[in-house]
Amino acid sequence: MTEQTHKNSKDFSGVATGGMFGAMDWMGTGAFSQAMQMHADFVSFISDRLAEDLKTQNALLRCKTIEDARDIQIAFVQNAYRDYSAEAGRLASAGLCGPVLSGTKHAPV
16 A cells, blocks of 8 residues: 655755654744643643542531531532532633634624
């Protein structure tokens, strides 16, 4: 079988980082640094949410009544909704949702 390349493909290797990152070289070091910071922030967010999950599970294990369990679950859902909404807003303000939403019925006007 012969190798075929896309007629519009371009070789961006070595443009910004000396070929260290292969297909991501075209981004440049500034964009790469920003992407890595966003990744670190997101990992931190997920870590915090997992910690909240564990706290909730521990609290549920100590419940004496079904009402206590209900209250803990309600608080968990409300806090999770608040946290995920804030994170989505932060990602949107960073411009990450623009390319995803463009061309859809959810695209901002």
